[in-house]
Amino acid sequence: MIKIRNLSKSFGNKRVLSGLNFEARDGETLVILGSSGTGKSVLLKSIVGLMKPTNGSIMINGADITKCSSMELHEIQKKMGYVFQEAALFDSLTVEENVAFGLTALSDLSKKETTKRVEECLSMVGLKGIEKLKPSDLSGGMKKRVAIARTIAYRPQYIFYDEPTTGLDPIMSDVISDLIIYLRDNLKVTSLAVSHDMKSAHKIADRIIMLYKGDIVFEGTPKEVDETDNAIVRQFVSGSSQGPIEAERTFQL
Amino acid sequence: MSINKTANISNEIGFFAHLLSIAYSVLEGIGEAARMSVETFFWIFRGKISISNTVSQMVEMGWRSLPIVALTSFSTGMVIALQVGTATTNMFNEPIFVGMIMGFSLVLELGPILTAVVVTGRVGAAITAEIGTMKVTEQIDALYTLGTNPVKYLAVPRFLACLTMLPLLTVIANIVGMYGGLIVTTSSWDVTAAQFMRDALDIMTVKTFFHGFIKSIFFSLIIVITACHKGFNAKGGAEGVGKATTSSVMLSLVLILVSDYFLSSLLVSLRIK
Missing domain, CATH: 3.40.50.300 (P-loop containing nucleotide triphosphate hydrolases)
Structure with a gap:
């Protein structure tokens, strides 16, 4: 907790x-x-x-x-595992090395077990078979999923x-x-x-x-968010620029 | 009148406040660089060194810098030989002291300085740009969350590689530079290679070699500490990385050139000359 x-x-x-x-x-x-x-x-x-x-x-x-x-x-x-906003994959390493990075640093798994865990995690995020690619070869969504695989690899x-x-x-x-x-x-x-x-x-x-x-x-809870009278939450949920949350704007419609 | 006086006083206060803030940021920078250096030594003395990372940095810094270092040194050796040979021929009708002057100027000064300048431009800039990019793209934070100390992972291999490769490159630069001078001297005037080498080696001792070698060790520390420190403190995206890289190269060059006089003076006073 x-x-x-x-x-x-x-x-x-x-x-x-x-x-x-x-x-x-x-x-x-x-x-x-x-x-x-x-x-x-x-x-x-x-x-x-x-x-x-x-x-x-x-x-x-x-x-x-x-x-x-x-x-x-x-x-x-x-x-603890952290998934960064821009994925923060290591550019110089392959996908496999990225996912194995935390495992090598934080666990005592053998090389064989590490390779198996990397495959398992990549498969869990739906990216099997991209082990040898570099982060620059991946799309934004793929990078995020590799970042998640890197985080879950050492089971935080x-x-x-x-x-x-x-x-x-x-x-x-x-x-x-x-x-x-x-x-x-x-x-x-x-x-x-x-x-x-x-x-x-x-x-x-x-x-x-x-x-x-x-x-x-x-x-x-999400249900309580839907039902709340809190003006700040209501404005945020509706995505309106009018309300208690001050939106920076320099023009008038 | 009193308004002007008040304006002058506030200008002076503003000026001193500005000076104080510059002094503060300089001292802060020195403090941070010192802390990073202590942390680097801490990991080295604990034996926490990644051999594969260090070797790959050695290849990058040493092997890949060799062509440009050798070319610079070879050309410099040729130019010194040409100028000294021409000047002494004009004065004494024969090229004398070419080997001796070349030996001294290359081994004591030009070898260490030129190699350090080339390595600053090639390696120092690359270190700052790489670490700086990792910093602004949160890769340094990612290292930390994955249980890896960024100084241990990034600074230690670069530190060891620079500390070993720069002196080695300096030795090679000295040899290549002498060879450049030898080619020009023997092909331009009636001087044999044996005469040239005797001229150069007769007057030099092991201490002459150590003078340049010790300086190159200091220069390597300046390059790698400045480069890593500037990289770890880069901020603000691509522009920030660019600024950090420029500042790293400029600071390293200034520190190398200024410290060269004081180091030479210290080594001479210790009779290492």
Whole structure:
């Protein structure tokens, strides 16, 4: 279980996260919604230890990662996988080497077992037979799926998705959403996904949190999102430029 | 009048604040580079070295830089021999001291400096561009989330490769440069190869060789630390990587040229000359 308590993050004088409190329960997919620049990615990067929060605690399996030593943090990180917004595959390595990278670093599998696991993971994301290709040979959707294969290869307990469907066509977005559900059901992973894709969020989420100006303004199930009177959530769900969420525009229709 | 005075004071405060911010960012940069260097040594002393990565970096830095280093050194050797031979022939009616002057200028100064400049342009720029691109495309963050320390994975192999390959390239540059000078001297004037080599080697000692060798080790540290540091701190997409690469090459060149005087002075005072 992941427990976030009073989490704040500031860059200089700019406060991005203001004392967040929430939990991600074991085996669930929690989607964090919010417009661009509301601190979703900062929140995710703080949880995996890529950024240090200004204040607050992040409890993962009972250990506060903001206070533990680098060795303890390394042990906790073995249980976490991160799927980056732009996939972040290593350009100089083949797909096979990319997927095997975490396995080699984080597990004691033999070379034969590693090759077998790589094949298994690529097949799970529907990309069997592309082992020898380089990331530059792949489409955006394929890169995302290879990134997911690289993450699930070492069987993490938690998977963090940073805008998993951004930049993909609607069909590929749906494929990725299905894949996230498949991984939750088959690998029993706890997932945190930040997104502003309402369709995908609705499909994959067990619960949804909405961030606005660094604060949580809503927490509930997808059904509760549909039924809420919260004006901020309503505007975000409808995708309207008119409402409490200030949209930057310099023209009038 | 008082408005002008207030404006002057605020201009002065603005100027000093600007100077302070520059000094702060310079010190911050030195601190970060020092931290990265300490971390690199930490992984080396713990024996956490990827042999395959290091060897592939050695091939990239050493073997692939060899043609351009050899060409630069060969041409420089030929030019020095031509100029020294012509000048001494004009003065003394025969080309004297060509081997000696060539030996000293190449082994003490030009060999280490020219090799370091070529390697900065070829290898230093490539290191910053590669690590910088990895930084702005989140590949460095990906390394971290996959349980791999970026300094251990990226900086350590490059550090070891540069530290071993630059001195080796310098030795080769010295030999090739001398050979270039020998060809010009023996073909232009009535000087035999044996005379040329005796001229060069009679006056040089092992310490002369070490003078250039030690300098090339320092230059390799300057190149690889600057290149890795600038790469790890690149930000802002393709433009940021471009700026980091330019800044890495410029800073390395300035540090090499400035430190050369102080290093030479130190080595001379230690009688390594």
